[in-house]
Amino acid sequence: MKVNLACGEVYVCHSDWLNLDYVSTSAAVQRANLLGSLPLEDCSADLVYCSHFIEHIPSDHVSAFLQECRRILRPGGVLRLVVPDLENLCRTYLHYRDQGHHTKADFVVMEILDQCVRNKSGGELWRYYQSLSNNPQINASNIAFVRERTGEDLMNSAASRRRSLRKSLRRIPSFAERLWIKTVIQFLPRAFRHQNVSLTSVGERHHWLYDTHSIKQHLSDIGFESIDRCTASTSCYPDFPFLALDLSADGHPRKGLESLFIEAKKPG
Numbered sequence: 001m002k003v004n005l006a007c008g009e010v011y012v013c014h015s016d017w018l019n020l021d022y023v024s025t026s027a028a029v030q031r032a033n034l035l036g037s038l039p040l041e042d043c044s045a046d047l048v049y050c051s052h053f054i055e056h057i058p059s060d061h062v063s064a065f066l067q068e069c070r071r072i073l074r075p076g077g078v079l080r081l082v083v084p085d086l087e088n089l090c091r092t093y094l095h096y097r098d099q100g101h102h103t104k105a106d107f108v109v110m111e112i113l114d115q116c117v118r119n120k121s122g123g124e125l126w127r128y129y130q131s132l133s134n135n136p137q138i139n140a141s142n143i144a145f146v147r148e149r150t151g152e153d154l155m156n157s158a159a160s161r162r163r164s165l166r167k168s169l170r171r172i173p174s175f176a177e178r179l180w181i182k183t184v185i186q187f188l189p190r191a192f193r194h195q196n197v198s199l200t201s202v203g204e205r206h207h208w209l210y211d212t213h214s215i216k217q218h219l220s221d222i223g224f225e226s227i228d229r230c231t232a233s234t235s236c237y238p239d240f241p242f243l244a245l246d247l248s249a250d251g252h253p254r255k256g257l258e259s260l261f262i263e264a265k266k267p268g
Contacts, residue, residue: 003045003072004245006034006053010254012244018045035061040072047237048073049245051082052255059208066222076268078237079224082246084111085260087211092149092257104145111149111258115206129154151248151256215262224264236263 004011004019011019013028018040020032032039035057048069054062069079089112096105107128114123132139132146133154143154210218216227228236232246232253246261248254 001040001045002047002049003038003040005038005048005050005069006056010051010245012241035065038068038072042071043074043077045072046074046077047240048077048079050080051245052084052259054081055083055206055208055210056204057207062208062218063222066218066224070222070224070266073266075266077266078235079219079264079266080230080235080237080240081215081219081262081264082255083210083215083260083262084206084258085211086112086209086214088258088260089209103142107142107145107149112209115204116209118205121204147256148252149256149258151252151254210260212260212262215260219262219264223267225267227262227264230261230263232259232261234261236265 002012002017004017005021007019007021007029009025011017011026011028019026019029020034020038021029022031022034024031030039034053050069054065057065066079073079089108093105093108093112096102096108110125110128114125118124129146129152132143136143136155146152146154212229219227226236230236233242233251235242243249246254253259
């Protein structure tokens with residue numbers, strides 16, 4: 001068995017794969033509380049894959065999540081994590097700022113900060129994507145840079161908006177629940193509300209960012225071994241489905257150059 005945690009709309013339709021997420025986007029995806037006990041027996045999985053999720057977990061819950069990943073892996077099983085790479089983000093920002101390419105540097109700042117601080121769904125990144133998509137010919141260079149950095153394809157702006165809207169609608173609570181939340185928070189002091197209350201969708205905000213050293217340290221502390229950095233197209237797991245999970249059809253990293261790929265094994 002192979003397990004895809006927090007899969008969203010990216011999953012493998014095969015009897016060997018179990019795709020889990022907080023919200024089901026397909027009949028191929030099973031709903032699960034990913035911050036609780038995972039719905040699998042001990043030592044039942046050969047591979048656990050998780051892309052761009054642990055940065056959304058409150059930092060004091062990350063160890064418990066990784067322990068659950070270790071629990072469900074068989075001895076010798078592989079955990080493959082994909083996260084935004086803080087070191088890459090910082091080095092890229094400094095490179096473009098030092099070279100005077102300020103538009104690119106400013107976008108990398110949004111890559112780093114927007115999902116950490118936004119209090120409305122989509123945040124500054126979504127507004128920036130919209131502005132680029134409204135004038136694709138004029139903004140072709142910046143659209144290509146966004147694709148390179150994040151994997152977001154904005155060239156077909158209408159399709160991108162429809163996909164993002166559907167994704168957002170699936171991830172927000174019901175209208176009645178949101179109305180209740182908005183009503184309740186109106187009773188909070190305005191200054192407190194503006195600084196501390198977020199109406200972003202479930203799983204939209206980042207709680208932390210990681211680099212190679214910090215991820216390896218987390219995995220080592222949990223008891224993983226053979227912890228190595230890999231790429232979107234390399235893995236120690238035989239026949240890993242790169243095209244389905246980590247590569248786009250054109251062979252580029254599905255989540256762009258900002259991604260860090262780490263694999264680790266449960267001791268045999």
